[in-house]
Amino acid sequence: MATALILINLYTDWLQPLRERALSLAAPFYLITDVPARIGDWVGAQWRSRQSLVEENSRLHRQVLLLKQQSQLLAAVKAENTRLKELMNSAETLEQQVLVAQVIGVSPNPMEHVLIIDKGRNQGMYIGAAIIDANGLLGQVIEVGDSTSRMLLITDSSHALPVEVLRNNLRAVAEGTGDLYRLKLRHLSNTSDIRQGDLLLSSGLGGRFPAGYPVGEVIAIRRDPGRAFAEVVLQPRGQMNRSRFVLALLRAEGE
Amino acid sequence: MIIKVGDGWLVTMSLLLALLLVVTPLPPFWLFFRPEFCALLVIFWVTRKPQTLGVGFACLVGLGEDLVTGSTLGTHALSLSVVAYFSLLTYQRIRVFSLLQQVLWVFILVGISQLLSNWVNSLVAKPIADLRFLLPALTSALLWPWLSIWLQRDVEGST
Numbered sequence: 519m520a521t522a523l524i525l526i527n528l529y530t531d532w533l534q535p536l537r538e539r540a541l542s543l544a545a546p547f548y549l550i551t552d553v554p555a556r557i558g559d560w561v562g563a564q565w566r567s568r569q570s571l572v573e574e575n576s577r578l579h580r581q582v583l584l585l586k587q588q589s590q591l592l593a594a595v596k597a598e599n600t601r602l603k604e605l606m607n608s609a610e611t612l613e614q615q616v617l618v619a620q621v622i623g624v625s626p627n628p629m630e631h632v633l634i635i636d637k638g639r640n641q642g643m644y645i646g647a648a649i650i651d652a653n654g655l656l657g658q659v660i661e662v663g664d665s666t667s668r669m670l671l672i673t674d675s676s677h678a679l680p681v682e683v684l685r686n687n688l689r690a691v692a693e694g695t696g697d698l699y700r701l702k703l704r705h706l707s708n709t710s711d712i713r714q715g716d717l718l719l720s721s722g723l724g725g726r727f728p729a730g731y732p733v734g735e736v737i738a739i740r741r742d743p744g745r746a747f748a749e750v751v752l753q754p755r756g757q758m759n760r761s762r763f764v765l766a767l768l769r770a771e772g773e
Numbered sequence: 774m775i776i777k778v779g780d781g782w783l784v785t786m787s788l789l790l791a792l793l794l795v796v797t798p799l800p801p802f803w804l805f806f807r808p809e810f811c812a813l814l815v816i817f818w819v820t821r822k823p824q825t826l827g828v829g830f831a832c833l834v835g836l837g838e839d840l841v842t843g844s845t846l847g848t849h850a851l852s853l854s855v856v857a858y859f860s861l862l863t864y865q866r867i868r869v870f871s872l873l874q875q876v877l878w879v880f881i882l883v884g885i886s887q888l889l890s891n892w893v894n895s896l897v898a899k900p901i902a903d904l905r906f907l908l909p910a911l912t913s914a915l916l917w918p919w920l921s922i923w924l925q926r927d928v929e930g931s932t
Contacts, residue, residue: 537840537843537846540840540841540843541843543840543841544796544840544841544842544843547792547793547796547841548796550793551793551796551797551798552798555798623796623798624798625842625843626795626796626804626807627804627842627844627894627899628801628804628805629894629899629902630899661843668843676899698801759801
């Protein structure tokens with residue numbers, strides 16, 4: 519019977535509704551196991567000294583000021599960009615809805631990099647939504663429940679995404695390796711122009727991920743003349759196992 | 774044999790606790806050492822109440838674990854059913870085994886269940902661990918003595 523269930527699960531998607539229901543059912547377990555961490559956070563927040571709060575406050579003020587200045591610049595650049603795009607008749611928009619979510623659980627299987635986050639269909643989440651943190655791309659949503667969902671990290675060894683080099687728009691495919699701190703570029707020829715320290719952005723080619731979010735940085739290249747392709751190792755920008763709060767990028771309504 | 778009123782509760786509560794432990798977050802390195810709490814409990818309850826709890830019970834527990842962990846439905850149902858079947862075959866012997874023999878036997882049983890889950894994972898083309906997949910069997914076996922004390926007390930108490 520169990521074998522039959524496995525086969526049904528494997529070759530059909532009849533069980534999808536059940537799995538989604540199960541996600542809502544499993545959510546309490548993840549929430550309960552998350553309680554110690556939450557208490558830790560709360561205690562940490564309660565027991566801060568006044569001085570450290572004041573310091574943090576002034577630091578954040580400065581940061582806000584800096585970011586505001588940068589966003590002023592950005593507004594001008596964005597307007598210019600839109601004008602240029604209009605000139606080129608391209609209908610691409612950068613508008614996106616953002617949803618802040620909290621990571622409440624990690625998949626118990628050490629071989630798959632899956633996180634459980636506390637936003638689901640009720641909050642507008644859908645399968646394929648891109649997840650980022652403050653530093654870069656983290657992954658995408660693969661299963662949606664009522665108010666929780668599962669996301670696959672880009673470092674999972676079954677994950678691959680189209681990227682491009684910021685410096686020269688060289689296209690490539692970044693693959694997860696099963697290691698939280700490594701990505702690999704696949705099928706990049708030995709002669710391609712890529713250097714250590716190059717930043718790779720998502721290229722938006724697959725239609726899954728929005729273009730232009732930082733994915734990782736090249737930390738090692740091995741060009742072996744005996745092989746057809748160069749081995750390029752990336753370090754992901756997003757903090758795969760340290761992000762507690764993540765951002766989900768939702769497609770704007772009407773698309 | 775009729776289950777005492779308290780026992781159904783005890784079984785359910787222990788299973789809920791096991792499911793909680795299964796999804797408790799751990800640092801990445803320690804994930805490989807997480808004991809198979811559900812397999813341990815299935816061995817324990819089947820050995821303790823072989824007349825009432827059997828393969829069907831294990832299958833339900835496995836389904837529960839599949840739903841909570843989000844693995845392919847039936848993965849744990851299959852492996853735990855097999856574990857329950859073997860413990861049903863051998864419960865009389867487990868009860869008279871010395872502690873060391875029991876620990877070894879639990880290691881083998883949990884190892885078999887890990888093997889089956891790994892087989893299913895490879896069917897769905899999920900990445901599988903190297904020999905590290907046996908580590909949970911090892912840690913589970915090391916946890917067994919604590920359960921075993923309880924088992925021994927109960928068996929002596931009931932006879």
